[in-house]
Amino acid sequence: xxMLTVLVPFVMAASLPxxxxxxxxxxxxxxxxxxxxxxxxxxxxxxxSFQQDAVxxxxxxxxxAYYNGNRRVCLARRQLPAGNWQTIEFGDYxxxxxxxxxxxxxxxxxxxxxxxxAFDHHGHTLHYRASQTLVASRPADxxxxxxxxxxxxxxxxxxxxxxxxYPAFLQTPDGDMLFIFRSGGSGNGDWLIVDxxxxxxxxxxxxxxxxxxxxxxxxxxxxxxxxxxxxxxxFGPNGKLHVTWCWREGTQGANHDIMYSYSEDKGYTWLNxxxxxxxxxxxxxxxxxxxxxxxxxxxxxxxxxxxxxxxxEKLIRVxxxxxxxxxxxxxxxxxxxxxxAVDSHERxxxxxxxxxxxxxxxxxxxxxxxxxxxxxxxxxxxxHYWRDTDGAWRHHEMQWVAGxxxxxxxxxxxxxxxxxxxxxxxxxxxxxxxQFIDGDLKIAAANADSNWTDWQVIxxxxxxxxxEMLADPVRFQQEGILSVMVQQSPSESGQxxxxxxxxxxxx
Numbered sequence: 190x191x192m193l194t195v196l197v198p199f200v201m202a203a204s205l206p207x208x209x210x211x212x213x214x215x216x217x218x219x220x221x222x223x224x225x226x227x228x229x230x231x232x233x234x235x236x237x238s239f240q241q242d243a244v245x246x247x248x249x250x251x252x253x254a255y256y257n258g259n260r261r262v263c264l265a266r267r268q269l270p271a272g273n274w275q276t277i278e279f280g281d282y283x284x285x286x287x288x289x290x291x292x293x294x295x296x297x298x299x300x301x302x303x304x305x306x307a308f309d310h311h312g313h314t315l316h317y318r319a320s321q322t323l324v325a326s327r328p329a330d331x332x333x334x335x336x337x338x339x340x341x342x343x344x345x346x347x348x349x350x351x352x353x354x355y356p357a358f359l360q361t362p363d364g365d366m367l368f369i370f371r372s373g374g375s376g377n378g379d380w381l382i383v384d385x386x387x388x389x390x391x392x393x394x395x396x397x398x399x400x401x402x403x404x405x406x407x408x409x410x411x412x413x414x415x416x417x418x419x420x421x422x423x424f425g426p427n428g429k430l431h432v433t434w435c436w437r438e439g440t441q442g443a444n445h446d447i448m449y450s451y452s453e454d455k456g457y458t459w460l461n462x463x464x465x466x467x468x469x470x471x472x473x474x475x476x477x478x479x480x481x482x483x484x485x486x487x488x489x490x491x492x493x494x495x496x497x498x499x500x501x502e503k504l505i506r507v508x509x510x511x512x513x514x515x516x517x518x519x520x521x522x523x524x525x526x527x528x529x530a531v532d533s534h535e536r537x538x539x540x541x542x543x544x545x546x547x548x549x550x551x552x553x554x555x556x557x558x559x560x561x562x563x564x565x566x567x568x569x570x571x572x573h574y575w576r577d578t579d580g581a582w583r584h585h586e587m588q589w590v591a592g593x594x595x596x597x598x599x600x601x602x603x604x605x606x607x608x609x610x611x612x613x614x615x616x617x618x619x620x621x622x623x624q625f626i627d628g629d630l631k632i633a634a635a636n637a638d639s640n641w642t643d644w645q646v647i648x649x650x651x652x653x654x655x656x657e658m659l660a661d662p663v664r665f666q667q668e669g670i671l672s673v674m675v676q677q678s679p680s681e682s683g684q685x686x687x688x689x690x691x692x693x694x695x696x
Contacts, residue, residue, distance in 0.1 A: 209605075224258055228287040250328045251672065257685070279318075298385060318340065346392050367384060397504055420434060433539045435541075436448070543570070593657050604635070606695060629654070660674070
């Protein structure tokens with residue numbers, strides 16, 4: 190895939206008329222005693238990059254899921270724009286882990302007003318619970334208490350318990366919901382999707398869509414198993430489900446490459462970015478779709494159409510044609526699970542931090558040397574890639590030392606915002622650190638009229654904060670407001686600290 194790199198002079202935001210900005214309009218404490226942990230992967234357990242989502246708005250109320258200092262699963266809500274937070278502390282589950290992977294994900298189904306929680310997983314059996322119907326649709330009519338929710342379950346489809354990591358709930362354009370998760374472990378895992386029907390409150394059609402299979406060879410080794418690390422799952426304005434990801438081969442080296450695929454039928458069949466007619470994935474549940482395509486004369490676009498064995502593995506793999514859009518060698522230390530967004534023209538955007546030969550040389554010139562899995566923090570830079578309307582993937586490198594894993598939000602006019610936490614002294618960081626506890630919230634922005642080549646940091650919210658930055662995607666989409674979850678850094682390991690939502694109006 191040809192990559193077009195756009196180079197422009199460095200321009201200060203203040204010199205650009207109409208450059209996007211933010212105005213702080215709110216700052217509220219969700220919980221004064223939220224949990225931090227003494228974990229190997231960091232001290233944050235609330236507000237981490239792989240939570241989709243931790244904060245979400247529905248029908249004028251905002252919801253936040255987190256662990257409190259009592260090590261309980263909590264779900265808080267407030268009426269927007271500035272109502273008081275009301276919190277449910279679920280007393281029937283004690284969170285005992287100090288593993289930062291074991292976060293909480295929150296979902297709301299618009300069609301039936303149910304609220305869904307999945308929590309405490311790193312290869313563990315599912316912990317899932319859901320509310321009664323209409324709880325989110327008629328929030329003023331319910332007493333906010335644990336009695337609104339059913340018991341903890343180890344299954345979605347009746348009788349089918351499973352283990353997982355990285356659960357995600359995703360609202361569909363028709364108002365139902367998907368549940369997406371990894372089965373297996375780091376460097377050896379598959380990704381699956383399950384459908385939720387708001388008219389019946391039932392889950393169905395569990396199906397694999399990204400496979401660990403295939404062979405990959407580079408300067409490190411030859412690998413026959415891996416796992417994908419998606420940046421995000423996003424429905425675009427035309428109803429397409431987009432996903433970008435990197436691969437991790439076992440535990441050696443960092444991640445490699447940026448991949449892209451999309452689905453027009455909520456994850457049953459998947460297409461690559463070379464040609465929208467090229468089918469690269471076939472699930473048993475999609476046989477009828479394939480037969481329909483074949484009948485329409487599109488069978489030549491189907492790779493390996495199953496003949497007599499619908500269960501044959503035909504999934505997105507490392508060797509699927511046309512899904513690799515950016516080649517990133519493992520030696521550049523790219524971290525997983527970063528930023529994805531889709532704009533109003535169905536252009537797909539990705540922001541990742543990674544090193545380059547030039548940034549490594551610059552860090553060495555300043556005395557920061559060494560080879561590390563995720564690259565030396567002083568050599569990390571944010572790279573913005575986007576798929577233009579002509580299908581070409583374009584690129585711009587931001588010229589400052591990156592912070593932790595970012596999240597991206599794009600207004601209807603195309604102006605883009607990036608949120609992340611920046612270490613106050615990246616040169617002093619433990620070199621393989623992904624999370625840190627001396628972070629400030631940074632908001633950067635770029636103008637669509639410049640083709641997003643004028644990225645500038647436009648706001649700093651001083652911490653120190655312990656978490657990676659997440660924001661409410663629905664409130665941003667509906668109101669242009671970034672509601673960002675931040676948690677104060679502990680003065681000593683494991684100390685409970687305030688968890689806040691800070692609101693910024695984007696303009």
